[in-house]
Each structure stands twice: as structure tokens, then as C-alpha cells.
Amino acid sequence: MLYDVIIIGAGVTGSAVARELSRYKLNVCVLDKEEDVCCGTSKANSAIVHAGFDAAVGSLMARFNVRGNEMMGDLAKDLDIPFKRNGAMVVCIHESEKDGLKDLYDRGIANGVKELKILNREECLELEPNLSDKVVAALYAPTSGIICPFMLNIAMAENANVNGVDFFFNTKVEKLESYTCEKCGEPVWKLRTNNGEYKTRYVINAAGVYADYFHNMVSEKKIHITPRRGDYCLLDKTVGNHVSHTIFPQPTKLGKGVLVSPTIHGNLIVGPTAVDIENKEGNNTTAAGIADLIAKAGDHVRNLPIRQVITSFAGLRAHEDHHEFILGEVEDAPHFIDCAGIESPGLTSSPAIGEYIGQMMKEKLNAEEKEDWVGTRKGILNPADLSIEERNELIKKNPAYGRIICRCESVTEGEIIDAIHRPLGARSLDGVKRRTRAGMGRCQAGFCSPRTMEIINRELGLPLTEITKSGGDSKLVIERTKGVEA
Amino acid sequence: MTSYDIVIVGGGPAGLAAAVAAKKAGTDSILIIERDKELGGILNQCIHNGFGLHTFKEELTGPEYAYRFIEQVYDLGIEYKLDTMVMDISEDKVVTAMNRTDGMFQIKAGAVILAMGCRERPRGALNIPGYRPAGIYSAGTAQRLVNMEGYMPGREVVILGSGDIGLIMARRMTFEGAIVKVVAELMPFSGGLKRNIVQCLDDYGIPLKLSHTVVDIEGKERVSAVTIAEVGPDMKPIPGTEERYTCDTLLLSTGLIPENELSRNAGVSINPVTNGPVVNEILETSIPGVFACGNVLHVHDLVDYVSEEATRAGENAAKYVQNGCKDEEAGKIIQLKAVEGARYTVPCTINPERMDDLLTVRFRVGAVFKDSFVSVYFDDERVMHKKKRIMAPGEMEQVILQKKKIAEKPDLKTITIKIEAE
């Protein structure tokens, strides 16, 4: 089959583009080498919807950050995902930093960021009592927000899928070749994968840290993406309100710095560090990284309750040498569209990138809009959002909502079953985790994982020995005891 | 709303013993709420020996010990709900719970006994660096998989933590055909019972490396190797001492944390040293009529002491209910303090008029003490000075206070427990 568009990468960028393309009468599919959406940078980041004052004036980063931030409120409503504009503060702890603060403010204004304000020390401490004693001033950006990156990614992908986009997982693109179609004289791309060959009129390269790998396969004008690792610590919900805004230090050339922020789910997140590495799979945390982030975070926030850590993780930013998004058709590779170098503010920008590429493809393909496109979706029903009466009605109809599986996050069996059976449903422990939060709590799946495995086994018919943490070789149990067959 | 005189949260060893004691003390309206599909709690997966020497003068396995109490629950006709999760306990003792058949429901309790047990400290709380592959389990989760579901978590194992669960799992995995390569322990002493070092490690030639910790985990999808290193007196890894072990499984036995989410939400005061409720001599928390016992109160090492403690909690809850859901007159309160070697006491306060003739005060030490003394002071006067050949953090200690001795000192304000060298 000849696709109109194939997207490489099912992270936030690829999924946002897929969703926009699903508006049109086009054959679109997404290929990802992992077993699920949201397995790369999209699952390991600060989860901040940035205001847009940090990006260079006139850059694509600035343009798409601000547009993405603008779009996020409505998008979150349409996709039924949690989102909150909790506001951000870039905090100065030295008088000498105040100039930098003014620069950021000016940049923000030039980028079109609304409601920016510079606060003095008293105003800072009134807004955020747990700021460091040394605070002298801060840039306050009320439009900055927090979101769940997993739910954003999954919701966009799911919505794309429901509207006709196919997703092929465990599919690793190995080679890309372009040839000219005999009939129409247009370029056609042939993608060789471990799961066979795909043909498409257009390729969209949304491959995260691997975007340079694919770009450089097809173009003489090389790009270079360095995985820039960031370590994070996630703190217990009991300290989730230690600060209510997202607290930033002054940015440096390595990035926005180690932030402290509440998360949309009520935890406190601390991080990231910024270390350039070579290994595109190098998302392991390091002792030095964790020590570094703990030291830095304590600079701007007082009494950081770091002992309440429940987990640490690392993500890889796709940092391109020019520190700028690369969006558009590659000059010497017709019909190959880059969405490369999507490092921060990538998450925030993703809906805007989707909108931009979607419009671009509509024109290039002269695509017709679908009459029956549904841009809204209902997320996984959380019974805790219902009244007791409604909840009991639900349990009567579906008793699975009456059994708690993850006690730390109060996730019911009904929600896990929903996560497994809905479009692009979960097939692994992490897949369930990212859709329902089961396993994200303070015991880190110690209690619920055997129970979740049982549910996956029952609902998908997968023997427990086949169930993985996150696809591939990440099997959870090796064999049955006593030589019994699995 | 239904009501029960006593609602017990948790049907493990603490909840069972408390229920039996409360019933025998004359309170009939008792409900045990248990989230698993059977009574017995953690004992169901503790298939090894070592339980019951004090209580039954026999050595029993966990399930056998549990059944001694479960049988009494059946015989005494005590009500229980299984597969039911308590979602909330309010300050005025309304218990909200949920299950598949009853949905979400509330129970007005005359008294509540907290017996929720504890959970394991996960890798994340330790910030162990490295990848996050499959194959990392807390020892208890692995124990459940092996003993109840019948699955092997892996074949080549490294264990971090020489607490009893880690030691027991070293043997268990070996019995089921795995190779346990090493047990690493952060402290310079083991956290588990000495007998378990012998019959779980020595018996099988499994090396124990004290003052070691895990510094790296390799394997992106499944554990492929674990590196341990020696730590200095500051508990930080010493560069150059790294040892790498290929393996496919890392088991963590790195501490138990009382599960007090429900207690905290109810407004119960929590002792920051134990992470369990602050209780008085009748094991009552800061909320009148809410009692606590077992691992939710403080982590025990012998289930016999859990049963003993829970029995007292059950009797006291019954007394409270029979007194019209009111405490007996409190009067003066004596503070208990743990200092200089002793980390905490249970209980934290004593009412000298209300206490039993003999009151067991349990405590733990913070380090290993050899040939030292457990000293008890009534204000500034030392009244007890007992020599103990060895005391370790992994083994709970106790002193017994006599009511009449305390009554002899009507102005007594503080009872202090400390460890002295002489």
C-alpha cells in the first residue's frame, strides 16, 4: 500500500502531527521502534508547558512555544487530559542576576508572552514562601503550566488512531530510499524496517534523538543531534505543595537549569541536569547527576524535602548543534520533512508543530478534510472524579471499578482494563502505568505489579512469562517454578 | 450507614490477634477489613519457619501461624470482608471502604484499630543510579511472585540489603534453582536475625558484603549486571572498590515503612522516627478510640510480639467501647524518651493510673552495642540498669515497667531509656 504520509516516531511531536493529519482524507501511519507511544524523550521530561520567554527572539522555538502554550488549554479540554496554568518564576538569588532577568522579560515580550511581570523580593516571598532566603527578584510568568506528558502524548496518538491513522510498533526503520514514481513523476519513499517494507509519498522525521540519523541518511546537508541527558528526582505527594509555581534558576547556555515544580498529579519534580553524551540510548541516571541536581535545586528553594524522593529517572533532549527546531522539507530530499532538534520547549510546542506540519501537508497533498473527524476524546474514566452515588452505579454495572489495584495512586481494576482495551491500548506494565498511573506511587509498583500482570494476562491472553515492563526483552518473570509450563 | 463497635483495618497477624482479643474481651460487633482475597496478610507468603516460638512454643511457618488465628476468627464468628480496600478514615471514625460487590460504603466505628502493616522501600527512594530495566524487585514482591503465583523473577540474583526478607529470599531463590551471587549490605552489620545469616547465606555459600551498596545497574530492558562498591563511614561509595556482577535480577531488601497514609489523612499524629502513630500506654493514637498495633505502629522482627501487641490493642479497644466509647480518665501523662543509642519507644506516653501492672515498652537501638547496658531513668534517677551482651538495630528490645514502681513517684514527668557503656 502506498501511504500518503509516514511519520517516524510516536512521541509528542509525531503524535501531534499524526493527529493533525488525521483531519484529512489521507492514508497516514506512524512507525515506532518501541512497543508503545511515548517511549523516548516524551516520557522523561519536566512536564512543563513553558511560557516562551526563554527562547531566542524570532526563532522557531519561540514561535511554536508561544503558540503551543496558547493552544494547550483547549487541547487539554478536547483530549480530556489534566493541565494547569500554575505559573512560573525565574528566581534571582544575586543582585547581579537582575540584568539577566530583565533580558528574559524583554525577550518574553518580544516573543508575545502575555502577563509577564518582574517581582521584587517581598512579592516573590508572598507568592512562594518556600523560596530561598537569598531571593532578590523573579520573573513571573502566569501563563506557564504543568501537564502530564504521557497523557498528552497518548491522547494525541489515540485520537489520531481513532480518526484513521495506523500505528505500527516494534518497527524500526533501517533504511530510507527515494525513487521517482513512474506514473506521476513524484518522489516516493521506500522504508525498509525489521517488519517489512513501507512505501509513502511523504516521510515525516519525528525521530527524537535519532532524527539526525534519518536526516543524514537522505541529505548531504548534515545535522547533528547530541543527546543531552537530564536527571530528575520525583518527590512524594505529601510534599507536592512545597512550592506551587514552577521555580526556575536563571538559564544558562546548557538550558533552563534545575527547576523545582509541582506536577499535575501532585508530586514535586526536581531537575533536570544537563550533560551531553554520545549514546542515544543513554537514559541511565548517574550518581553524579543526581547529586548535582540535589545540590542545585537547593539554591533557589529552601528546605527542599529531597528525602521524600520516590524515584529518579533520566531523559535525553534531542539537542541539535544550532539549538533550534528544524521544521520543513529537506531541500535535497524532496518529500522528506524534518521535525528535528525538538528539545525544550518541545513538549509545549508539539501541538503547534502539529498544526504547522498539518497545514503544510494539507497544501502539499491538496488534502480534503474529513466530515467526520472527531477532535475530542474521553480519557480513562477515573471513578474518584464521580460522586459516591455515581461511583456505586458504575461499580454495579462494572464491578472491576470496585477493586483497587494500585493502592498508592488508588487506581481501580476497571481503569486498567480500560487502558488495555482502548485504541492503542497498553500491552506492558509501563504501558498501563503511563495511562493509569498504576505503579507511579510511593511504593513504585511493589504492591500492584503482580496484580497488574495478572490483569494483562487475563485480558490479553499473554502468559505472565511473556509480559514485559516496556516491550522488547524486558520480561518480568523468567519461568514458572517447579518446571511447570508457562 | 452501618456501624460496628470495632473496625479493624487489616486482616494480617496484627488485625487477627486484635480481633480475637477484642471478641474475647466481650465486644461482639467487630469487622475486619482486608484488601487481599484471604486473611493472613503478609504471613501468607512467608512460607519459611521461625514463627510462633513465643506464642505457641512451636516453630511454625507463616501460613501455619496465621491459621492459628484465622481459625479463632472462624470459631468466634468474627465478621470480615475480603478484597475490600479502606479508602479513608475520618477523624470521627467513619471508615470508607470499597469492593466489587458492595461498591463504596461507609461504616461508623465505635473504635478503629489500625493494623495495615508496612510496605517496602523501593529503589527509587534510594536513588540507585543506572538504567530502569525489568528485573528489579523489592524482596517482598519477589517473594509473592515465587511463593503465591509460582513464578521465578530471574535466574541470577544480586540482593541489596541483609534484612530478613533479603536473607530469606536468598535461600528461597536458591531452593528454586537460581544462583544468588552476593548479598550487599550498606551498614557494617546485618539487619536480619543471625540465624538467617547461617541458614540462608552460610549454608549455601552466598557471600555477604557488609558496608557495600549498589552503585550502578546495567541493562536497558532487563537487568544485565549490577555493580556494588564499598562505602566509607559517610555511607558514600569509595571509588576503586567497585565489583561488577553479571545477573538478571536485583532484589532490594532495604527497609520497611509503616503504611500510614490512612492514618495521616485521618489526622493521627505520626512519630517521625518510626513513621508510625504516636501512641500511649493503651496503644491509642492521638485520636481517641483509634488504636494501632503491629507493623503499622513500628516495624517488628518477630510476629509473636506483633500478636502480643495486637492483643493488648484489641483488649483496650474493647474496654474503650464498653466504657461508652470514652477513654477512662487520663489524668497525668508521663513522657517516654529514647536517647543516646535508643531511637524510639512504643508507647510514647504513659498514664500511670491507667496503665497495666506491667507495661512492656518496646524500643530499637540505632547501632550495634556490645556489652552495654539498657538504662531506664525516672526523671534523673536511674531505676534500671541491665547488661546486654549484644544489641543491634535489627532486633527489637524491650523493658518492662511496673505500675507500682511508677506510683511511688507521683511527680514523675519523664521516663528515659538510653544505652550506657557502664
Place this chain on the structure above:
Amino acid sequence: MEKRNLTCIGCPMGCQITVEFEGEEVFSVKGNTCAIGDKYARQEVTHPERTVTSTVVVVGGAKERTSVKTSANIPKDKIFQCMDEINKVRAHAPLKIGDVVVKDVCGTGVDVVVTKNCDIA
């Protein structure tokens, strides 16, 4: 004459015991605080024994495994043989505490018995 230091496993106290012995003859046992320790130390240097606890496969039960133990100590050098025997068992539900699943395991005269009830599925 041999002198060995060992930790008693008779109860959770773990007394440190020193035994002087030669072959099967024990000359002295020092450091125990009760008779269990004395008995254990003598046994341990001459004929060490252990209780084995494990699980067996259950057929037709509400659960797939139930726990078992040897009804008494068996010679330490027979532990893995005993495990092999236990692993072969396919016990049919219902099972009650005390039910014998392996009689006279490895010729030790000791049975392997159920320690946890298991109802029919």
C-alpha cells in the same frame, strides 16, 4: 580436636556457641543459653540438619501453589535432593495443613506436609 564457632539457629536469639569435638564425639559446648542451643550445637557439628520449606504445585485448587515443609529436620546434605522431590509433586486440592504430599522424603523418615490450606477452585 576441632574447635568450631557457630551461631545457634534454634531460635531468633542466635547465641554464639563454641563447640570442641573430634569426629562424632563432642567434648564441650559453651555459649548457649538454653537446652535447644546445646542440642543444636552437638547436632550441627556431627550431623547437621535443617527443616526445608517450599511450595508445591496444586492441581484443581483455588491457588496454583501452596506452601509445605518437612515435618522435621532432615540431614543438611539431603536438602537439594529433597527439593527435587518437592518439585515433582502435583498435589490435588483440597489440601489441609498437615496433609502429607511426600512420604519419607529421600529416605529420611520425614514427610513433607502442607502448611497452608488450599480449597478446590
